[in-house]
Amino acid sequence: MSIKIINADVSRGASTKSLGRRLAPYGFISPTAALLFVLMFIPIAMVVGYSVMDNVIVNKHPQFIGFDSYIKVLTNSVLPTAVMNTAVFTVVSVIAHLVLGLLFAMMLNTKLLSNVTTGLFRVIYILPWLFTVAIIAILWKLLLNPNGVINYALISLGLTDKGIEWLSSPATALIAVTFINIWAGYPFYMVSLLAGLQGIPKDLYEAAKVDGASGFQQFWSITLPQLKPIIISMSMLDVIWTSQQFALIWMTTGGGPINVTEMLSTFTYKLAFSNYQFSQASASAVMILVLSTILAFFYARYQKARD
Amino acid sequence: MATKRRGHLLKKTGLLVALSAGAIFAGFPVLWMASSSFKSNTEIFAYPPKLITEHFSFDAYIAILTDPTKVRFFINSYVVAICVTLLTLLVALLAAYAFSRFEFRFKKPLSMLIVSVQAVPPITLLIPFFGLMVVLGLYNTYLGLILTYMVFTLPYAIIMMTGYFNTLPKELDEAARVDGASSMGALWRILVPISVPGIVSVGIYTFMISWNEFLFALTLTRTPDMRTVPIGIQLLMGQNSYEWNQMMAMSILGCIPVLVLFLFFQRFFIGGMTAGAVKN
Structure with missing residues (x-):
């Protein structure tokens, strides 16, 4: 998303261009x-139209x-x-994704262990990324079942009695759903931050070591500032994605x-x-569109400032 | 010197412990999924739980692979994902070629538009798509799903491919055109063959999006013979008794294509999936 579509300067003059050459790009983008x-x-256009009509789809x-549906949605007690x-779901997920992603990326970036060892750990850490949300939902329903393995572990450790x-x-x-979403989402950060x-x-x-900076000081004054652009743009993307999460919630708790x-x-x-x-749902969908347009605007402005 | 080496060893051990703890967090659920898929359904909640079952069997896999309804979920997912990938690449290559190599009216607004449509939340499009697909006669069809997914894959694919083409020297295809090749010829014979790494990245990304999609597959299909794998897994969940071992077997089978893409194209895979956030 950060890559701009750059104008190509066509070297030949406009007058020498054939008609076909001038029409070609329109054909390619059509x-x-x-x-x-x-x-x-x-x-x-349809969803905006639906939102100001009564009983669309059901009614022929x-x-x-007017704005009746908007008022009904805004006064809906849910x-x-x-x-x-x-x-809550979005903020907690995004922060935890970032913390875990950064922690794992830094552990994997070590020079202390052999490349084979870190390579192996890296593949394990990426695993949650390779599963579709439907699979993640069903897997965690099994793990978090009252008779499941996580409860067994908690009981064995004496943390709960049933x-x-x-x-x-x-x-x-x-x-629980926030935890599952954290598990599913940190590898994206980890991989990007590792890069x-x-x-x-x-x-x-090297320079910081010569100056006697501690590990934490190096992290605070070198690592974090250097990673800041990646961290900010990933967090913004993550806010947009997480706030729209549907499948995970739908399959685990249904709301x-x-x-x-x-x-x-x-x-x-x-x-x-x-x-x-459908009219109220459309009104709600239009309001979500407005919200995410605002988020996207900030994302785009940040990306532009980076260039 | 000795204390330094001891400190080094201590650090190394600490790091290994931390890495292993993280690996349990990340990997144990997946291991448990695999382990459960080889159990019988009565053993799933056996007390105490066992990672390696004494009655190891492929029954759950056999049950999935011999049930035509469930095999159909996989066929549907492959058909849709492969068609979306090929069509997205075709359409995106043409558009990216226009953006990278030509000047035309509306180029700026059009490219801004392609960037901004990515911000439209899926749930906003869901209701009108439902209405539109019914009107167009595409409700509960492959074509309906394929066109829907292309709306989500195409903008990213065009942006990525335009960026890729922009890194290639213009002299290459200019020279081909001077030698009498058409614009199309220059694209397919010169640019496409040298853009394979970019095409693979975009292709993997596109495949993943369509393979994993849930919301539209749920809403725009109705009959079991049109359902894709994610919806199939949910349908298994909706049945009266939970066949956990079969659900886990289906999950394992469902992640195989992604796993294969990851293992064989690790670099392109990661490149394609993170390009949005990391700048080169």
């Missing part, structure tokens, strides 16, 4: 333009009703819960029990496909 028009612009001849859950219903108890469900660490010039550390894991995405999905309130 499949893209057609696809984006039909499946991006029309749908966005919907009427214009909405504040969904917003709050999405915020199996905890991690995903179906209101007290723990949000913690970043390997790009830091060695002589910076329950009693809405404790309801997110904006599951809230909107249920409005449409469980309650058949």
